[in-house]
Amino acid sequence: MRRVDSELAQQDSISRLRHDFDLDRRNFFKLLGGGMVVGIAAPHALSQESGARRRRGDDMPNTLDSWLHIGEDGQVTVFTGKVEMGQNIRTSLAQEVAEELRVPVDTVHLLMGDTDLTPYDMGTFGSRTTPQMGTQLRKVAASAREVLIQMAAERWNGTARDPIAENGKIRDPKTGRTITYAQLTHGQKLLKVVLADAPVTPADRWKIAGTAVPKKDGRDFVTGAHKYTSDLILPGMLHGKVIRPSAFHARLVSCDTSPVEKVPGAVAVHDGDFVAVAAPDKADAERAASLVRAQWDAPEQPSDRELFPYLKSHPVEATGFEGNEQYVTGSVEQARTQAVKVLEGTYTVAYIAHTPLEPRAAVAAWKDGKLTVWTGTQRPFAVRDELAGAFHLPEDSVRVIVPDTGSAYGGKHTGECAVEAARLAKAAGKPVKLVWSRAEEFTWAYFRPAGVIDVKSGAKADGTLVFWEYDNYNSGPAAMHTPYEVPNQRIAFHPADTPLRQGSYRSLAAAANHFARESHMDELSQALNIDPLEFRMKNLKDDRLRAVYEAAADKFGWGKTKSTPTRGFGLAGGFEKGGYIATCAEVAIDRDEVAVVRVVQAFDCGAVVNPQGLKNQISGAIVQGLGGAMFEAIHFDNGKILNPYLADYRVPRFSDAPQIEVVLVDRKDQKSMGAGETPLTGIAPAVANAIFNASGIRLRSMPLVPNGMKA
């Protein structure tokens, strides 16, 4: 099976940035009230706007990159196609806009993830919100600020010298007179399209960005008032339930939906291999589904027992980013003779499930041939296209709206739940809500790819790395390159025919590649009898990575406590998606039981936008990463998932969480980068190395200890 949602998307987000804006200006102001819209456009687009290709006089320009609205009440609304699912970007992006616009942060509101109202966006993934959307919104806000300054200067008939923007006002420094943004935009319906050339504020002068602004709408999360997709209730809405195949790749042989008529108000859909029901009540929908008689025919399929040999023996030829990838420098063959210590190791990772606590959910409603779907997805525009394709509709007949979502972790890129709800709603002639059950989420979503990684390495007696050979089968190429200095390298990614549907997962393959590389580095340091930190530093030039290693080791007290058979210490580090990470872990082993008791993680993602939110992401990533490191694994046999329940698929709980200390290395001189993913990559190898440090047992498979220290 092809990778559903490849890493390609992560690398290609600039391919379609501009939005075809069909909402006309009158409607826009009707939605928001009067005031001023400031949009930024690429230079060529701006010249088109003033030229012959301009559309109706009242239209929004059709090639705006982004825009914001300043209301007559001084409230600011920012439009972005990004979505909030717990990573706290509703807050951090508002901070960046408030910073540049010089307004209080509580006057900035984000309208997110609505395909009718927000600029096109490829999706919320790849740790791109902060470096890309943050930068873009800072530019539009800075441009808007300059427009406001200009407007004030005109209002004062040019008598003010160098007026400045501050706290929602423009001030004339000479006379002290001020005019608020609300006064400037009052009674207006202005559209200003500008080039994004206004200077943005350097991080060392930030006053709002860089501070611990509390989470936007935080109160709604503690009162239960926030409406997730699964909480939406439309008038006359039915509840849907899909009848799932008996196994993956099964075909429907026969189907009888007629018993569904026994349930009052229930409807059944049987269209190709899609069989589903909807009923006015959740319990009625479940009952109706149980009455459907469907027979399936499934092909023979591999099981998890044969997974790793299967992946190595079933290569696929692929092109582009998904494709076979190889990087060579120097000559590994020639370098072998220079190495005093040569080492080989094979590392494996299991399929794991994202297990977002809010399962996939969608509410679909048809009206006059137009389809609106509320759904928790990371890619609203891609889901819109998926829906348009499925129902043969033009894009502008489909609207996707993403309420702030109950997490995703890379697992909600696709729109199958949205399509299913829309099919049911179309057949029922009523709005339909579909919320996947936990078992469906465990079975019919997609998984973090499993993989096999072979590493061969060699070093001189003094610990200098000489060669590095690295073959990753199926897990993925993210963070596959070593940050250490090695003159002779061969690094390759080999895509495979995968028995299970697989796709994006928080940090992608970076977790697996960090596990293999940092475990192997540890093994090499043992073989050379050099301290693991010293060995890494000896082969490391990158200053920022060195700095996080030093910060983590210092806080942890690396090397200060001697290991015992029941207590071990391990470390790991790396670089990915603009973030530098170093993790130190302490484990306690009590007979067969392994507990991670303490973790210190240092992280550098450039200038910190919100330290409170960032620490939450980092600490959370450590805990989540602990699951894949220690015990999470999907088991399957012949097209069926064997553990599709939380009772059988263990995720981290309170009692699994170690004491966590996060060290933020705030680099105000560096561009702010994303932080949702890379903080998850250090924990597995740090724990594996700590287990070795205590027990002398080298574990090379994730999960490391699904049954404790028992084999």
Add this chain to the structure above:
Amino acid sequence: MVFTLLVNGAQSRVDAPENESLLYVLRDHLQLTGTKYGCGEGQCGACTVLLDGTPVRSCRIQARAVAGKKITTIEGLERGGELDPVQQAFLEAEAFQCGYCTPGMILSAAALLDHTPNPTHEQIIQHMDGNICRCGTYPRIVEAVERAAELKRKTKHATG
């Protein structure tokens, strides 16, 4: 079938299928959507409500079986627009990320503090272990529960 539930201090008449769970009666019939579906297995705690003060998994309970009992959902914690100390503490500690587990966490914590006003770190972890936060916010949630205990002590002290 028709029955009456006592939810957040008010009698509510419900007409629901006989086997409808308390979770879906609360969510779909009473529109109290703060109580979440997470697994339907009683494993995650997202659907936690208080039944006569005891935390229960509403996904595993038939609604009509608890007619007459005192049911408290997240919507019932606020008093006159003022947050309960546990809600306040979660907000102050920012003990959530996506927030989906938060109502269940808060109700579990509220039940703990009602019985154990000064819980130890271990007692908090043991009591809360049935609630899952997939965003991994556990350390902050423990901190929030400790903070809530402190807030409750202060409130008690202030009101005598």
